[in-house]
Amino acid sequence: MSTFKQHSILPGFNLALGFTLLYLSLIVLIPLSAAFIRTAELTWSEFWSIVTTPRVLASYRLTFGVSFAAALVNAVFGLLVAWVLVRYHFPGKKIVDALVDLPFALPTAVAGIALTALYSGNGWIGQHLKPFGIKVAFTPLGIFVALTFIGLPFVVRTVQPVLEDIEAELEEAAATLGANRWQTFTHIIFPVLFPALMTGFALAFARAIGEYGSVIFIAGNMPMISEITPLLIVTKLEQYDYAGATALSVVMLVISFILLLIINLLQWWNRRSTQA
Amino acid sequence: MTTTITFPISGKTFRQRATEEPAWVRYSLVTVALLFLTLFLFVPLISVFYEALKKGVDVYLAAITAPDAVSAIKLTLTVAAIAVPLNLVFGVAAAWSIAKFEFRGKNLLITLIDLPFSVSPVVSGLIYVLVFGLQGWLGPWLAEHDLKIIFAVPGIVLATVFVTVPFIARELIPLMQAQGTEEEEAAVVLGASGWQTFWQITLPNIKWGLLYGAILCNARAMGEFGAVSVVSGHIRGSTNTLPLHVEILYNEYNFAAAFAVASLLALLALVTLALKTLIEFRNKQHQTLRGDA
Numbered sequence: 082m083s084t085f086k087q088h089s090i091l092p093g094f095n096l097a098l099g100f101t102l103l104y105l106s107l108i109v110l111i112p113l114s115a116a117f118i119r120t121a122e123l124t125w126s127e128f129w130s131i132v133t134t135p136r137v138l139a140s141y142r143l144t145f146g147v148s149f150a151a152a153l154v155n156a157v158f159g160l161l162v163a164w165v166l167v168r169y170h171f172p173g174k175k176i177v178d179a180l181v182d183l184p185f186a187l188p189t190a191v192a193g194i195a196l197t198a199l200y201s202g203n204g205w206i207g208q209h210l211k212p213f214g215i216k217v218a219f220t221p222l223g224i225f226v227a228l229t230f231i232g233l234p235f236v237v238r239t240v241q242p243v244l245e246d247i248e249a250e251l252e253e254a255a256a257t258l259g260a261n262r263w264q265t266f267t268h269i270i271f272p273v274l275f276p277a278l279m280t281g282f283a284l285a286f287a288r289a290i291g292e293y294g295s296v297i298f299i300a301g302n303m304p305m306i307s308e309i310t311p312l313l314i315v316t317k318l319e320q321y322d323y324a325g326a327t328a329l330s331v332v333m334l335v336i337s338f339i340l341l342l343i344i345n346l347l348q349w350w351n352r353r354s355t356q357a
Numbered sequence: 358m359t360t361t362i363t364f365p366i367s368g369k370t371f372r373q374r375a376t377e378e379p380a381w382v383r384y385s386l387v388t389v390a391l392l393f394l395t396l397f398l399f400v401p402l403i404s405v406f407y408e409a410l411k412k413g414v415d416v417y418l419a420a421i422t423a424p425d426a427v428s429a430i431k432l433t434l435t436v437a438a439i440a441v442p443l444n445l446v447f448g449v450a451a452a453w454s455i456a457k458f459e460f461r462g463k464n465l466l467i468t469l470i471d472l473p474f475s476v477s478p479v480v481s482g483l484i485y486v487l488v489f490g491l492q493g494w495l496g497p498w499l500a501e502h503d504l505k506i507i508f509a510v511p512g513i514v515l516a517t518v519f520v521t522v523p524f525i526a527r528e529l530i531p532l533m534q535a536q537g538t539e540e541e542e543a544a545v546v547l548g549a550s551g552w553q554t555f556w557q558i559t560l561p562n563i564k565w566g567l568l569y570g571a572i573l574c575n576a577r578a579m580g581e582f583g584a585v586s587v588v589s590g591h592i593r594g595s596t597n598t599l600p601l602h603v604e605i606l607y608n609e610y611n612f613a614a615a616f617a618v619a620s621l622l623a624l625l626a627l628v629t630l631a632l633k634t635l636i637e638f639r640n641k642q643h644q645t646l647r648g649d650a
Contacts, residue, residue: 087459091541092551097454101466104447108519109472112484115494119487158393165390169383177391179634183398185573186626186633188580189478190600191619194607195401198408198616205404206396230397249376256375265376291477294582294600298607311479315587318483323492330480337475344475345468 113334120331123324131328140310147221147309148289151228156282159236160274166237167244181237184230189294196227197299219301224309227295232285239281240274243355247273276351283347287340291333405623408616420606420617428594429602429618432510436598437578440517444574445567448525453559456533457541467530473522482516482587489515508590513598516584521574528570529563536562569636576629580622 086094120128131137165171166178184192200207200217207217217223247270255265293311301307308316310333317326378386410417420426451470455463473481487493489506499506506512540562544554560567582600589596591605599622606615 085461089458089538090545091457091538091554092545093555094454094458094460097450098458098460101447101451101454104450105466105469105522108515108522109469112488112519113472113476115487116480116484158390161386162390162394165387169387171387171391175634177394179630180398180402181394182630182633183402183626186576186580186629187402188582188600188603188619188622188626190582190603191405191580191622191626192401194603194615194619195405195408198612199401199404205400226397230401233397252376262376262378262382287475291475291480293477293479294586298604311477311583314477314479314483318486318587323487323490326483327487330477330483333477333480337477341468341472341475 116327116330116334119323119327123328127324128328128331131325132332136304136308137310137313137329139305140308140313143221143224143307144290144310147224148228148286148292151225151232151289152282152286154229155232155236155285156278159233159281159285160240160278163237163240163244167241182234184233189231189292190298192230193227193295193298196230196295197223200226200299218299219307221300221307223299223301224296224307227299228289228292231292231295232289235285235288236278236281239277239284239351243274243277243351244270246355273354276347276354280344280347280351283340283344287337287344290340291337402623405616405620408612409620411616412613416613417617417620420614421621423614425594425597426602426614426618429597429599430621432513432595432597433579433599435510436514436517437575439514440521440578441571441575443518444521444525445571447522448529448570449563449567451526452529452533452563453555455530456536457538470526471523473519478520478581478583479587481519481584485512485515485519485588507588508592509596512588513585513596516588517578517581520581520584521578524574524577525567525570528566528573532563532566533559565636565640569633572629572632572636576626579625 123131162181166174166181197204197218199205200210200223202208202211202216202218204218210217215222217226251269252265255269260268291311293309293315296309297312300309300312302312310329314326314329314333317323317329377383451466454460455466486507488495489499489512490496491500491507493507495506506515540558541554544558545551549557579598580600581598582604585598586601586604589598589601591597591601593605597605599618603615603619603622606612606618
């Protein structure tokens with residue numbers, strides 16, 4: 082016991098930690114373990130054949146491909162938005178800054194139906210894309226739009242604080258040494274921002290992979306074409322295929338845990354590089 | 358630092374800071390950023406209210422006062438009223454043990470608390486079906502005792518609690534870590550009991566962080582769709598929360614009503630953002646006043 086906890090005169094450790102662990106076990110750990118234990122009832126070859134059917138493989142390709150593209154767009158524009166919010170002044174900046182968090186606060190179902198209405202053939206945006214033969218709603222492009230919306234705040238909110246903390250002296254030194262602004266950005270500022278940018282990218286990517294609510298309205302949900310993996314889990318569940326749904330969930334969970342690990346490493350890198 | 362740049366062609370002289378971009382670069386970057394945000398944020402937000410009111414105020418009011426909509430509002434409020442206080446107590450307990458004491462495995466515990474954030478909403482619902490559903494671990498026992506959790510309100514509450522576990526804890530942990538333990542130690546040395554120390558020293562120090570976390574937790578609790586959708590069973594007027602009601606109306610091609618109900622959730626999001634910004638603003642001012650900014 083003496084090595085587990087350092088001595089403190091404050092009371093309540095046992096009660097607080099005990100409650101925390103009990104609550105976490107009942108709400109999070111035991112239910113999560115159910116997915117793994119139920120999947121363990123399958124043999125390895127049964128499991129493998131469930132999670133590698135052509136329809137499932139198509140859903141992985143779609144989910145990961147579109148999530149990656151959306152996270153990439155968010156990395157570029159998130160960096161730009163963070164830069165503009167930290168460095169420049171323009172009217173309405175405070176409101177814009179507050180609204181960046183909208184995708185965190187707006188229920189995903191609301192985002193889903195709003196984007197579908199906008200991008201369908203007669204919607205505000207869709208009708209201007211139609212003459213060019215671009216269809217967004219009910220195609221993978223629609224999924225991309227929804228996932229870009231969902232992931233928007235992540236990069237902005239991870240890059241913003243790092244950008245605010247960059248000391249002016251660094252840039253002044255670069256300028257006195259003859260660097261122009263672009264050189265200062267690419268050689269001085271960007272390397273400092275890079276770990277935060279990667280963290281934001283990974284967070285947006287991880288969120289996009291699991292996203293369900295905003296996507297199902299706009300996707301069209303055609304098997305092999307626009308069906309994401311979370312939707313496939315729901316479909317299997319509705320057909321009472323519990324083994325199939327659980328096996329797919331385990332695949333998703335393992336991927337989420339790997340991403341969580343990567344994000345933790347990136348955050349550690351981020352802290353180190355901003356302190357150095 | 359200011360450098361004077363002379364343009365040989367125009368002969369004009371103006372001053373530009375060497376650590377600032379030329380004006381045209383600044384204006385273009387602001388324009389592109391705002392265009393992106395307009396397209397992906399502002400237009401979708403405005404369209405919710407536009408679509409909701411398109412058919413007139415009467416249709417709007419009829420949609421949000423329909424019996425099914427009212428029962429969905431009631432259920433959503435009930436679920437949030439259970440989930441937020443539960444996670445509030447959990448958040449305080451977790452932050453108290455993590456921030457005020459040193460023990461082994463602390464980082465692992467913090468990671469476990471954050472876990473629900475990285476689980477897909479659909480999977481969050483499914484794991485409760487595996488525990489409490491008819492095919493689940495406790496399913497036969499529950500059926501024997503005539504208890505229903507999945508496709509009933511308790512399942513919705515559980516799934517909501519799961520997805521909102523981290524919100525308050527992750528606000529409080531860094532806040533309480535930064536505040537340290539000196540004030541509480543002083544109180545204990547002066548003879549205060551544990552609860553007195555908590556209510557009179559700790560709680561006043563963390564009340565704004567607590568409120569901040571609770572507001573974000575509440576927004577997610579009221580808006581959760583995926584996890585709740587899996588465990589709800591979509592029974593109109595009984596296990597339909599607001600987001601699920603939006604889906605039902607939308608799938609029935611009743612767009613005006615779907616957007617009317619959705620506009621209530623969009624308003625909730627805007628109020629959440631306003632309160633969040635207000636608390637952040639207050640904290641910043643407070644820090645400047647105390648001089649530790």
